Amino acid sequence: METTAIKEVDKVVIKFAGDSGDGMQLTGTQFTGTSALLGNDIATFPDYPAEIRAPQGTVAGVSGFQVHIGQAHIHTPGDNPDVLVAMNAAALKANLRDVAKGKTIIIDTDNFKRKDWEKAGFEEDPLESGVLREYHVIEAPMTSLTKTALEGLGLDNKSIVRSKNMFALGMVYWMFSRPLEYTERFLKGKFGKKPEILAGNIKALKAGFNYADTIEAFSSASAVLPADMEPGLYKNVMGNEATAWGFLAAAEKSGKDLFLGSYPITPATDILQELAKHRHFGAKVFQAEDEIAGITSAIGAAFAGDLAITTTSGPGLALKGEALGLAVMTELPLVVVDVQRGGPSTGLPTKTEQSDLMQALYGRNGESPVVVVAAKSPADCFSMAYRAAKIALEHMTPVVLLTDGYVANGSQPWKILKTEDLEEIKPHEADKSMQNWQPYERDTATLARYWAYPGQAGYEHRIGGLEKEDVTGNVSYTPENHEKMTYVREEKVQRIANYIPELEVDGAQEGDLLVVSWGGTYGSLLTSINQCARDNKKVGLAHFNYIKPLPKNTAEVFNKFKKILVAELNQGQLVRYLRGELPQFTYQQFNKTQGLPFRVVELTHAINKTLEEK
Amino acid sequence: MSVETLEYTAKDFSSDQEVKWCPGCGDYAILKAVQKAMPLIGRKREDIVFVSGIGCSSRFPYYMDTFGFHSIHGRAPAIATGVKLANTNLSVWQITGDGDALAIGGNHFIHLIRRNVSINVLLFNNRIYGLTKGQFSPTTNLGQTTKSSPQGTIDNPFNPGELVLGANGHFFARATDTNAKGLTEILVEAEKHQGTSIVEILQNCVIFNKDIFSDYTAKDVKLDNQIHVEHGKPMIFGAESTKGLVLNGFKLEVVTIGENGVTEGDILIHDAHEEDNTLHMMLAKLQMPVVTGIIRSYGDDSFEIRMKRQVEEVEKNSPFKSVNDLLQSGETWEIK
Numbered sequence A: 001m002e003t004t005a006i007k008e009v010d011k012v013v014i015k016f017a018g019d020s021g022d023g024m025q026l027t028g029t030q031f032t033g034t035s036a037l038l039g040n041d042i043a044t045f046p047d048y049p050a051e052i053r054a055p056q057g058t059v060a061g062v063s064g065f066q067v068h069i070g071q072a073h074i075h076t077p078g079d080n081p082d083v084l085v086a087m088n089a090a091a092l093k094a095n096l097r098d099v100a101k102g103k104t105i106i107i108d109t110d111n112f113k114r115k116d117w118e119k120a121g122f123e124e125d126p127l128e129s130g131v132l133r134e135y136h137v138i139e140a141p142m143t144s145l146t147k148t149a150l151e152g153l154g155l156d157n158k159s160i161v162r163s164k165n166m167f168a169l170g171m172v173y174w175m176f177s178r179p180l181e182y183t184e185r186f187l188k189g190k191f192g193k194k195p196e197i198l199a200g201n202i203k204a205l206k207a208g209f210n211y212a213d214t215i216e217a218f219s220s221a222s223a224v225l226p227a228d229m230e231p232g233l234y235k236n237v238m239g240n241e242a243t244a245w246g247f248l249a250a251a252e253k254s255g256k257d258l259f260l261g262s263y264p265i266t267p268a269t270d271i272l273q274e275l276a277k278h279r280h281f282g283a284k285v286f287q288a289e290d291e292i293a294g295i296t297s298a299i300g301a302a303f304a305g306d307l308a309i310t311t312t313s314g315p316g317l318a319l320k321g322e323a324l325g326l327a328v329m330t331e332l333p334l335v336v337v338d339v340q341r342g343g344p345s346t347g348l349p350t351k352t353e354q355s356d357l358m359q360a361l362y363g364r365n366g367e368s369p370v371v372v373v374a375a376k377s378p379a380d381c382f383s384m385a386y387r388a389a390k391i392a393l394e395h396m397t398p399v400v401l402l403t404d405g406y407v408a409n410g411s412q413p414w415k416i417l418k419t420e421d422l423e424e425i426k427p428h429e430a431d432k433s434m435q436n437w438q439p440y441e442r443d444t445a446t447l448a449r450y451w452a453y454p455g456q457a458g459y460e461h462r463i464g465g466l467e468k469e470d471v472t473g474n475v476s477y478t479p480e481n482h483e484k485m486t487y488v489r490e491e492k493v494q495r496i497a498n499y500i501p502e503l504e505v506d507g508a509q510e511g512d513l514l515v516v517s518w519g520g521t522y523g524s525l526l527t528s529i530n531q532c533a534r535d536n537k538k539v540g541l542a543h544f545n546y547i548k549p550l551p552k553n554t555a556e557v558f559n560k561f562k563k564i565l566v567a568e569l570n571q572g573q574l575v576r577y578l579r580g581e582l583p584q585f586t587y588q589q590f591n592k593t594q595g596l597p598f599r600v601v602e603l604t605h606a607i608n609k610t611l612e613e614k
Numbered sequence B: 001m002s003v004e005t006l007e008y009t010a011k012d013f014s015s016d017q018e019v020k021w022c023p024g025c026g027d028y029a030i031l032k033a034v035q036k037a038m039p040l041i042g043r044k045r046e047d048i049v050f051v052s053g054i055g056c057s058s059r060f061p062y063y064m065d066t067f068g069f070h071s072i073h074g075r076a077p078a079i080a081t082g083v084k085l086a087n088t089n090l091s092v093w094q095i096t097g098d099g100d101a102l103a104i105g106g107n108h109f110i111h112l113i114r115r116n117v118s119i120n121v122l123l124f125n126n127r128i129y130g131l132t133k134g135q136f137s138p139t140t141n142l143g144q145t146t147k148s149s150p151q152g153t154i155d156n157p158f159n160p161g162e163l164v165l166g167a168n169g170h171f172f173a174r175a176t177d178t179n180a181k182g183l184t185e186i187l188v189e190a191e192k193h194q195g196t197s198i199v200e201i202l203q204n205c206v207i208f209n210k211d212i213f214s215d216y217t218a219k220d221v222k223l224d225n226q227i228h229v230e231h232g233k234p235m236i237f238g239a240e241s242t243k244g245l246v247l248n249g250f251k252l253e254v255v256t257i258g259e260n261g262v263t264e265g266d267i268l269i270h271d272a273h274e275e276d277n278t279l280h281m282m283l284a285k286l287q288m289p290v291v292t293g294i295i296r297s298y299g300d301d302s303f304e305i306r307m308k309r310q311v312e313e314v315e316k317n318s319p320f321k322s323v324n325d326l327l328q329s330g331e332t333w334e335i336k
Helices: A024-037 A089-098 A114-119 A142-149 A157-162 A164-175 A181-191 A195-214 A239-254 A269-276 A291-303 A314-330 A357-362 A380-395 A405-409 A479-499 A519-534 A554-558 A574-581 A600-612 B026-040 B057-063 B076-086 B098-104 B106-115 B160-166 B180-192 B278-285 B303-317 B323-327
Strands: A006-009 A011-019 A041-047 A062-070 A083-086 A104-108 A136-140 A221-224 A232-238 A258-262 A284-287 A307-312 A334-340 A371-374 A398-404 A411-415 A462-464 A505-507 A511-518 A539-544 A546-548 A561-568 A587-591 B048-052 B067-070 B091-097 B120-125 B171-176 B197-202 B226-229 B243-248 B251-256 B290-297 B332-335
Touching (some): A011 A164, A024 A164, A041 A405, A083 A089, A083 A164, A089 A104, A142 A157, A142 A195, A164 A221, A181 A195, A239 A258, A239 A307, A239 A334, A239 A380, A239 A398, A258 A291, A258 B076, A284 A291, A284 B076, A291 A307, A291 B076, A307 A314, A314 A357, A314 A398, A314 A462, A334 A380, A334 A405, A357 A371, A380 A405, A405 A519, A511 A574, A511 A600, A519 A539, A519 A600, A554 A561, A561 A574, A574 A587, B026 B057, B026 B120, B057 B067, B057 B091, B076 B091, B076 B106, B076 B303, B098 B160, B120 B180, B160 B278, B171 B180, B180 B197, B251 B278
Parallel strands (some): A011 A083, A104 A136, A258 A284, A307 A334, A462 B067, A511 A539, A511 A561, B120 B197, B226 B290
Antiparallel strands (some): A011 A062, A041 A062, A232 A411, A232 B332, A371 A546, B171 B290
16 A cells, blocks of 8 residues: 555545345445545435345445545535446446546456346346446455455355445545544444454455555546534434434423324334434334324323324325324424435335425414424534424424434534523423413413423313413303414414524525525525535525525515525425415426435426526 | 312313313213312322313313323324323323224223223213214113214124223223213222223213213113122122122022022122122123123233332343443453
8 A cells, every 4th residue: 555646536435235134324324434434525325225134236226325525625425436346237227327437346256147137137247248338447356355254254155245234344444545444443342242253344345455556557546635514513414313413402401301102113113212312312213003102191291291292204294284283273292303214105114205295384273383494404403403393392382393314314513502502492391480370371572381290289270272262261152253263373383483593505605596495405506505605606595494484585685686496395385385375476386206315416407497597 | 199189079170171072972071080089189280281182082181180191093092101100209190082092092092901001981971973973882782873883883892891801991980971980989089099990981971872870870770770899898789789699600690699599698799809700790791780880900010010029120230330330341452
């Protein structure tokens, strides 16, 4: 290695792809962790099939992990890989169209036999046919090299073959001048009790590293220097993990116990699993018998004084609809997390989409207003979970927090927050100074009712799903009362606009085009807008974290631009909502429903097209 | 709170709301029996919560001056579970009907029982949908004509006791709306029992299913057609207390003491505490006489006790004392 010059690059996108049993998620996560410790900025995107083990060697069974590391600031996992690691022919087939000509493809030639490429759907041997002619291809018989390296360790063949992902990782570590310590430490933790497996994995990792150093396929190793990040203590977080932590922080800060009622559903299950690990903070984690019991148990816990949460994805939100209406009627604090995926029905469980916005806003019987907020990145899930809990507790309302498969499973470095630096949370509770407390008596500013719960003497009361009489909360069928309460429930939600941050604009603050977006697409849009700024285009980005109610200055921001383009991963849901809420503006839209995030290049193209149109 | 203030009377549990069931409805007698049971359970009023779903019976919480939650159809077991897990000190009661518990809420009902959360469930079984005016329910007798079964039902009914024991229920009792005193006694026992307690109450819907239980409850037949079981006592019944239950092979059989050489010593002794529920199942399924009283009361850890134990264990062994500890754990790096 001493003889090889190290070439500096400012960013690089690597995709690890293989069979779903090949350990590609682990390989990608290890590369991410190592790079994070070196101080790179990072964004990751795992892409795996819904089937746990789809048929081996088929395109359907390909599992991938894309990681984007940089010295510059990184907002997306990258449009196209600079390096593709293809552990078999199917992985090449599935990803080849995303790799630009001239880029590097590392291939495990042991899995490119005739039966392999036929199964993958190639008509000819891709190593011979010329489809790879314009790429920098590194052919390495990784499986057999791993076998040779691990000979004599006493491992069975299956365990040896399973270590080939470490060989691949070792090669990529060499390519990008990464140290092996992080992964060695990880392996020791994971296989500490299985010394042979541990030895095998470490040996494979080192063998891959040394192999890359030895062969002359690489002209040089590259280095990606640390990014220029704000000083502080960092860790790498995944969106779902950050969501779980945001709720734990909100519970501690508000002095409430956290209750989670949840039913496993992709891609939201990680939140349930993460919270189940942390029951020591008083977190009551209840795996319910179904989605409906998930939310209704949470509503029961809210009635009894806990910070109550339920987590789900689109199909689960549909099942929770009636109960969410009950939380609206009983005006209890509740956070519903919907980690969106492609729909309708079972749809695309492991693919991302933003198509539950209408469901979150309107998917219930009756006039049933709830607060709707969304997280814009994996790390932002922490902040938005925290704020969703704060709004619920302070305004006595259900809040729907929308994330999506892309931010939920993606990861990025997060500057660790300290709970003492977070905003206070003051649950809107009845207190002893109140004379003759009544269940539906309200704060005059926020219209929130005062929370009182079982165990508090003198506050015995009954609530439920039937229409409530103003102030007393008794059952009421009076026409005027129903109309008043309908108005008050909506107005209470609208007044939250007085307590949330105003809309900010990235890029140009006024000018020709305002791109409008929400949720997990922020990174791609910001990258695209930054490009526009470099090209001196007057394009701004208004990205919504708060959707209902809209930030107070929304119209003011919209007024500063000649055109508005709303970009969403659906067929136009935010745009329809905006057309209803702010009909004075003309909206154009850019939509995509492929189960995939936006690519920067397609956004930039759409922006340029909109700018050019008369 | 001092002992004096715990000396409630039934009246202390009556709310200011007007009771709106049909005149003559069996629910009135049940409400009275519950209000009478409350002072006997030794719990503070603010620690008592009534949760219900939808149906005639589910209006019940409005009439109790405790905490109450009239929720949505079928979901009361899950809501009550949330209430109990949020504050395990509470005495939580669920009011439900045969439609609410066994049709729309069937899933929640069996899972509540399986988990064994300490909730007392009062299942008002009138074998009909009352609030929607007379459609058949999951307990309506096979062949009965109702508004939605003009040619008679072709659905096999559930026997609630069989369902409860099939879901591994640890406490099952049956009572009638015509024996308020017996019901009050059962309710006190249900509250004492740790874990889910299911009390099926045969309740007369005077409008849509009048006298459906009169074979068991009418004054002239009830002593011969109903057997009230008590733990540790022989299963003897009848107007003259001469009938009893014995096991004949794998079946229960009614015998008469003094006939065919049967003596009192031959009669089965009721063991509600037995872990094996085989005999309890036979008693729950018996049609004539129908069995009332506490059929099964088997003690085991409740869900919330296991949950508390687990949380305490985790707290003791965890390196994290605050959320900050968690946030700063794992692989971190400093940028200067």
